[in-house]
Amino acid sequence: MRFTNTMDRPAYRWPRGVRIALWFLLIALACIPFTDLEISSLDPWIDLSRLLRGFMAPQLMQPSLVIEALLATLAFAFAGVGLAVVCGFVLALAFNNPVMRGFCALLRSIHELFWALIFLQFFGLHPLTGLLAIAVPYAGVFARMFAEILDQVPKQPEQTLPADTGYLSALLYTRLPLAWPHLVSYTSYRLECGIRSSAILGFVGLPTLGYYLESSFSQGYYPEVAALLILFYLLVASKKLWLRRWTFPVFIVGSPFFMGEGMPIIWGNVWRFFSQDIVPAPLRGSDASWQSLIDWFTHILIDQALPGVWNTLILSQVALAVTGLFALSLFPLISRHCFSPAGRLPGHLFLVIARSTPEYLLAYILLQLLGPSMLPAVIALAIHNGALIGYLTGRHSNEIQLRHDAPRRRLDRYCYELLPRTYPAFLSFMLYRWEVIMRETAILGVLGIQTIGFFVDSAIQEIRFDVALLLILIAAMMNIFVDLIARRVQRSFIG
Amino acid sequence: MFRVLVRGLLLMLLTGAVNAAPVFVFTAIPDQDETQLKQRFQKVADYLQETLQTEVRFVPVKSYAATITAFRNNQVQLAWFGGLSGVKARELVPGSIALAQGIEDPEFKSFFIANSATGLSAAEHLPASVRDLTFTFGSKGSTSGRLMPEYYLREQFGESPDDLFSRVGYSGNHSRTIALVESGAYQLGALNYKVWEAAVADGKVDTSKVQVIWETPSYPDYQWTLRGDMDAIYGEGFSERVQQALLNMTDPELLSSFPRSGFIPASNDDFEPVRVVAKQVGLLD
Numbered sequence: 001m002r003f004t005n006t007m008d009r010p011a012y013r014w015p016r017g018v019r020i021a022l023w024f025l026l027i028a029l030a031c032i033p034f035t036d037l038e039i040s041s042l043d044p045w046i047d048l049s050r051l052l053r054g055f056m057a058p059q060l061m062q063p064s065l066v067i068e069a070l071l072a073t074l075a076f077a078f079a080g081v082g083l084a085v086v087c088g089f090v091l092a093l094a095f096n097n098p099v100m101r102g103f104c105a106l107l108r109s110i111h112e113l114f115w116a117l118i119f120l121q122f123f124g125l126h127p128l129t130g131l132l133a134i135a136v137p138y139a140g141v142f143a144r145m146f147a148e149i150l151d152q153v154p155k156q157p158e159q160t161l162p163a164d165t166g167y168l169s170a171l172l173y174t175r176l177p178l179a180w181p182h183l184v185s186y187t188s189y190r191l192e193c194g195i196r197s198s199a200i201l202g203f204v205g206l207p208t209l210g211y212y213l214e215s216s217f218s219q220g221y222y223p224e225v226a227a228l229l230i231l232f233y234l235l236v237a238s239k240k241l242w243l244r245r246w247t248f249p250v251f252i253v254g255s256p257f258f259m260g261e262g263m264p265i266i267w268g269n270v271w272r273f274f275s276q277d278i279v280p281a282p283l284r285g286s287d288a289s290w291q292s293l294i295d296w297f298t299h300i301l302i303d304q305a306l307p308g309v310w311n312t313l314i315l316s317q318v319a320l321a322v323t324g325l326f327a328l329s330l331f332p333l334i335s336r337h338c339f340s341p342a343g344r345l346p347g348h349l350f351l352v353i354a355r356s357t358p359e360y361l362l363a364y365i366l367l368q369l370l371g372p373s374m375l376p377a378v379i380a381l382a383i384h385n386g387a388l389i390g391y392l393t394g395r396h397s398n399e400i401q402l403r404h405d406a407p408r409r410r411l412d413r414y415c416y417e418l419l420p421r422t423y424p425a426f427l428s429f430m431l432y433r434w435e436v437i438m439r440e441t442a443i444l445g446v447l448g449i450q451t452i453g454f455f456v457d458s459a460i461q462e463i464r465f466d467v468a469l470l471l472i473l474i475a476a477m478m479n480i481f482v483d484l485i486a487r488r489v490q491r492s493f494i495g
Numbered sequence: 496m497f498r499v500l501v502r503g504l505l506l507m508l509l510t511g512a513v514n515a516a517p518v519f520v521f522t523a524i525p526d527q528d529e530t531q532l533k534q535r536f537q538k539v540a541d542y543l544q545e546t547l548q549t550e551v552r553f554v555p556v557k558s559y560a561a562t563i564t565a566f567r568n569n570q571v572q573l574a575w576f577g578g579l580s581g582v583k584a585r586e587l588v589p590g591s592i593a594l595a596q597g598i599e600d601p602e603f604k605s606f607f608i609a610n611s612a613t614g615l616s617a618a619e620h621l622p623a624s625v626r627d628l629t630f631t632f633g634s635k636g637s638t639s640g641r642l643m644p645e646y647y648l649r650e651q652f653g654e655s656p657d658d659l660f661s662r663v664g665y666s667g668n669h670s671r672t673i674a675l676v677e678s679g680a681y682q683l684g685a686l687n688y689k690v691w692e693a694a695v696a697d698g699k700v701d702t703s704k705v706q707v708i709w710e711t712p713s714y715p716d717y718q719w720t721l722r723g724d725m726d727a728i729y730g731e732g733f734s735e736r737v738q739q740a741l742l743n744m745t746d747p748e749l750l751s752s753f754p755r756s757g758f759i760p761a762s763n764d765d766f767e768p769v770r771v772v773a774k775q776v777g778l779l780d
Binding site for chain 1: 670
């Protein structure tokens with residue numbers, strides 16, 4: 001990774017990195033007065049203690065249903081990620097083309113749950129909905145990462161090839177083998193994300209774990225919730241055991257058989273969706289005029305898009321800052337410079353659980369416990385992303401060799417040695433995560449927090465897909481914009 | 496690997512096509528706790544299958560909109576809609592007809608409920624002191640949990656709920672509305688009076704923590720709606736047979752699971768008042 005190059009001359013780099021973080025902190029502080037952080041639930045402890053008691057005595061609902069849901073969760077994850085790898089790889093080869101780059105940015109800037117809501121409108125509850133909801137955005141992500149990985153392999157082997165070597169041969173014999181381990185490890189990481197996404201798709205009706213989690217949770221069956229969550233953690237934590245080179249093809253081939261049967265696809269619906277449903281309402285009638293289209297657009301912009309965008313922005317900036325603070329205070333828990341191997345175990349356990357719980361699920365749970373406000377969203381985003389960045393930063397800190405005169409007191413060592421030396425890596429992770437947090441913030445609106453997802457969900461509930469699609473595209477533009485800023489900042493601070 | 500995927504995809508599409516053999520599929524708006532809905536509609540599915548002599552399947556969905564969409568997409572042929580969702584569905588599927596409604600449905604109403612900490616009690620009108628409290632609807636697409644409460648709030652206070660209350664939420668369904676107002680997460684809520692009465696009768700509500708403070712005037716609500724092209728697919732007279740089957744549901748256990756005392760014929764025009772109100776509130780174009 002590139003940031004390690006900066007290690008040689010840190011003294012010149014840190015002030016800028018620190019300044020960047022201070023700016024983000026200031027922005028977050030400025031947002032706080034506008035953020036609704038109230039705990040409106042009268043007694044959050046009652047529900048929380050019931051949930052914890054559920055974990056003491058988890059109770060499995062019908063085992064056959066749970067096994068089906070687990071298999072469906074895996075099936076959608078594998079098939080979706082598998083399809084995305086293939087498409088993403090092809091797209092990566094054309095990534096030099098700016099149009100292609102823009103197309104991929106658009107694919108990945110729309111959250112998988114939004115994709116699912118779109119596909120649901122014409123495929124209905126068919127396996128294809130879940131498959132594509134994962135495959136489409138992930139293909140965009142893979143395209144970018146694969147292109148970057150293929151770009152970074154040493155160029156010498158390719159330069160030694162005879163001049164008339166074909167493109168495909170050059171790719172297959174030089175770049176691909178060199179990039180292979182990185183491609184595989186990234187795919188494996190993404191598979192874990194895919195399992196989380198797949199579980200979440202249950203919230204909109206697909207037969208994965210989220211389906212039963214939502215049912216049990218909304219009815220207050222906490223022992224069942226606990227059992228489902230524990231199963232989910234075991235599934236993610238044991239990935240290394242069941243995911244082997246030889247099991248991967250088995251999972252891919254098997255996955256279509258475990259996605260549930262759903263309802264039949266009727267292709268006329270697809271045509272209707274694209275030719276009528278998403279055409280702006282004023283253009284559908286016979287008396288279409290520019291004026292009516294402009295009125296329609298301004299109306300949506302002022303009543304829905306602007307409040308949605310505003311809330312999404314302030315919420316995600318606050319969440320980003322809290323995520324950063326959280327990650328910085330968590331990473332020592334798994335750093336070998338701070339704790340013995342045994343001492344690091346609880347930290348590892350906490351970070352694994354926190355980072356494998358999807359934000360959406362955490363926010364859902366916290367909303368029930370704390371009542372409706374932005375607070376549950378901030379906490380959920382900070383816990384999930386903070387644990388992830390804390391884990392990555394902690395792992396990075398373990399690669400550091402301490403100076404021989406490093407402070408002996410743990411707090412001093414953290415402040416004067418570990419923190420400064422891991423800081424550039426930490427900041428890179430944060431900048432990369434900024435766009436992800438923004439995307440997740442938007443989607444949390446579906447749960448009732450008034451970010452842009454709230455207005456998307458309302459439009460869908462009112463069967464106004466033209467409005468929904470417009471709002472989804474506005475959310476996508478926001479994410480693309482933030483991604484561009486993040487990369488610019490990133491470049492400026494690497495120098 | 497690509498081949499494998501293509502094969503998987505083809506297989507899925509093929510099985511999709513095979514399933515298109517006319518199993519008669521129905522769904523219902525998820526207005527209540529899911530476990531209750533599943534029990535209720537599984538019984539209905541068994542009853543219809545026996546009466547209609549054709550394979551009948553119930554498909555649960557996660558939102559009101561999904562019910563309408565499934566009906567519109569012809570992935571379900573029959574649905575137990577609320578007033579608003581039925582109006583929307585029939586507008587989107589020309590030819591579809593309201594077949595039957597519960598005996599109580601022409602005179603349906605909503606209850607406004609309040610957490611005891613507010614100190615509010617039952618009255619003829621909503622008191623002016625509800626201003627700036629927190630309030631939750633049920634689902635965004637509900638008639639008794641959203642449309643009618645919003646309509647009467649606008650009528651009485653002359654402003655939108657967002658302006659009237661300090662916070663407005665959407666609990667998702669009527670059971671959640673009770674739970675959220677009982678816990679104090681919201682101070683006020685509005686819901687389907689049948690769900691409230693059933694929950695009180697079953698002892699699922701702590702009435703020392705949450706009470707009814709106002710009931711709305713009556714309006715038409717739930718109904719069974721069938722797509723219009725059924726006779727061509729399932730044979731002449733099928734629509735009437737479905738209607739008869741619904742009207743003949745007399746098993747007390749089945750009826751009490753709704754809970755309705757019986758079913759009576761309905762027509763599309765019965766729900767005209769709902770359509771008018773929905774247009775006024777801006778939930779219909």
